[in-house]
Amino acid sequence: MRNSIAIFFTVLLSLQLSAQWKPAGNKIKTAWAEKIDPKNVFPEYPRPIMERADWKNLNGLWNYAIQPKGASQPTRYDGKILVPFAVESSLSGVMKEVGASKEVWYSTSFTVPGAWNGKNVVLHFGAVDWKTEVWLNDIKIGSHEGGYTSFSFDITPFLGNNEQNLVVKVWDPTNDGPQPRGKQVKEPEGIWYTPVTGIWQTVWLEPVAQKSIAHMKSVPDIDNGTVKIETDIVGGTYGDIVEVSISDGDKKIATAKSSFGESVVINVPNAKLWSPESPFLYDFTAKLISDGKLVDEVKSYFGMRKISMQKDQYGVVRMQLNNKDYFQFGPLDQGWWPDGLYTAPTDEALKYDIVKTKELGFNMIRKHVKVEPARWYTHCDRLGILVWQDMPNGDKSPQWQNRNYFDGTEFKRSTRSEAIYRKEWKGIMDYLYSHPSIVVWVPFNEAWGQFKTEEITEWTKAHDPSRLVNSASGGNFYRTGDIVDLHNYPGPKMYLYDAERTNVLGEYGGIGLPLQGHLWKPDNNWGYIKFKNSKETTDEYIKYAKELKQMVLRGFSAAVYTQTTDVEGEVNGFMTYDRKVDKMDFSAVKKINLEIINAIHE
Template structure:
């Protein structure tokens, strides 16, 4: 009888306290997964320092791990009193590694909550709460009080939460997230509520690292290093929060243990460091200098941070035939890369581990590519850090949005005679402009990025001339490809053609004297590998094959044909794509990264012939 009463009490306890009945976290099964997924646990989820371009040691706390979550109706404005279950941050709720695998959509709100025990490292007076990325709109609460709000699914942001902390170590953090995916007009990339073909599963909520950082009252906020190899100089802008009169900023450049240059100026002033006989960064020799920055007050260091930079230059210049060529460090280098979507079968937008994040870059390098086009997605800072270290050139796309919802401008284009710009609402334009500026600011320090791509294939393309010229003015140190494969305007540095499956190029006589000629996408050769596909049936490629041998034969022909175009004026080409993604099987690797469809050595040898082509 006693046992029976105990059993009844146990059941009642579980009903009254639902969280007590929760199962431990585990990844959602039913889809393929990468080799790193099995290494992920709530205690080790992406624990690396997330901001390599402005690093401080010791005074930070990683908040990745298990958070509580709840889905509510849109009118839920207050933090819910109860939460459904747990979610593994920083994996989006739709992903396998979140442990949830649920859709959200335009009619729901996703809430997060976690009680945090502050680390002993967080002793300085200011405490900042950082988010690598949250898709799309979020409100942040600390101890029940609203700290602030943010819109934008791809840019990092932070809040000073010092005045919101209560006495003691335990603090409560909550988020309210709204994400309409492609039912909204915001930048969304390839996410859709109806995944098919080249459109993929939605990503909602936190998808990059969440972390705390403690700082002094006066602290370094941003670093902006810009190399100029023609002047043997590095220009550095340092933003300092709460600087006082008389404060100085010291900046020094280092080659290992050897200081090669330094500058000391008043806070708010820009720095120019002379880098004598610079070691130039390139895919074959990706040399990185260290950078140290300090805020000094009355001879004492108030705050300091470490960073790095590279001496490299991207530019354009006419060859002997009068065709504009793309130069790296004042020399022509044919750029050959992959279209890289940056999606994972288990984490969607988020790689399972930092090792996995670096894997794609290293494999691309091993295959003999020297460039990656990051396709309408922005990666965590550590991805660009891996590109910097490994020597991989990057073309960075702006994530597209408002593709279907906007009407066409009535003004005809100069080439097609048809309307080419879309008319977007004020809210839609604002979302694009604000987020593109923040993305460019956040990514400026990474030397691997050599090109900005504001639009892709006319997807939401609007005010092309204005947006391109603004982008060029915002960052004159890089080239700007106004609309890769999109509607053409005579603006920007690049004329970009997309052609599937065979290689082609913009007509030199029409474009070559003013713009660099590139093949922004081609290839798309598909090979589904049994046991390594997202779906058992319905897989898709621009041109599909049944065996690796057939695939290699066709790919070899593509490279042979591509080689012919380089002496005629082609400066770069991008093959679709690095990996399979969901039902797309166009990848050089399977979606789970377990199979390389053509050997790295064979591809590297093939690609080497592209870099040997002479130009006129």
């Protein structure tokens, strides 16, 4: 009888939650929107590159209110919002504009599991756009600026006895401010999209010991057959030991120890190299031992791979993967969703675009002026796809030159704007450093917010010497960094060549095909060129691909086609914005793509 009563109340609660939430608006939606359970949103562990056994998901229905900027905490809220979907998105259940003159307030309550007694409790935010202030039990515990970096607070000192009350305030000026914002603008049109305000990645709790591993960094070295593991320890003291054990599947292959504050270098015998064709990952555990006792343990993985450049027999500087010439080819991937905007509806959806990219025969993705949740990069690591990671642009742009080396005046950011850029870019690189899929950093794109190019390029390179730096994608080129990156629409062109750097076609294509019933803006959509059916669109793609293949032989070492999916008013994707229709013949595209990738070996 008790079980029947418990089941009844569980079903009743589920129905109440469902009644409090539904997607807002009448825009197109993905098939995954129908699969969302408001009491179980993104149940997957949010940070697989550093995983602990225990955690608690705080996603779900929270209270929200939109208030004038500077107003005090609301005494009454406007309704419910589904976290982690941004306020302007359909899946939030709100779909309202916010803007620079207003702030979003959130509140929720939670309990800490009794099994966590004696542990410190850390509150994690995957990402919140843009300025965040946090209160727990009416005590302000901290703040954060940055829309693309994770942040956390040790909330242990502020916990009450039973239910905990969490309040979050967010302000996002979109394009009224100088902060990184990517394609967001308050008046979206053309290549500019809907603003994203507030929480847009998972919020979660994690129990940790008073001494714990806060951050890890893996640095593979295939030339010497080693991997270096660096760990940052909270509360660590002299005498503490970190023990790292590496496994190949169920087989343990190496173990090493380091003292507090030291990194550990481990031999990886007969290393299996990571590549898109063979994305092998080694698992490892890191144990923190203090006074002879195990106090913390995390699981992670790494890939043995190397990205570099080398002149070929004809004097062309080629990108190399694992010391072999390797042509990188992939789509421009903006990571937008018609129902979730910045946030994919589910983890399955998050993975889907990568799977389709592989299906098209590509080996690379350029993640365009957006940073994804940590799980997206793990999907890339596991599926085998190279990633070029853009810095999401912000502020204004100087004059743009793309046919020669830049001879104009660079944009001069304010001291505040420059500090915001540097902090966020460093945070992005630090957070994503250990993902083997990432092979190129892109600090600037088409002059947006471009400043101190040579200094930022050298600083980026010094911060991570293991990857290539594409300092100025699309124009305003300097003789710095590793790559000269041309953009040309619609067809491919090679109009500038640098004999000392890798030459790439960082954007081309944009072949449009609007499909009724799958349009974000049914009466206002565009592509660089537009066709009427899949055959025409595929034929045009193949025509450009054959031109590109000849340019590979003449010196291009990578290319990026625009784009993975339609995005809002843009209809130039391989797939519709709702991911329900493949707009080209994927098998024909794959065939010509593989010919391009293999052209440098002919």
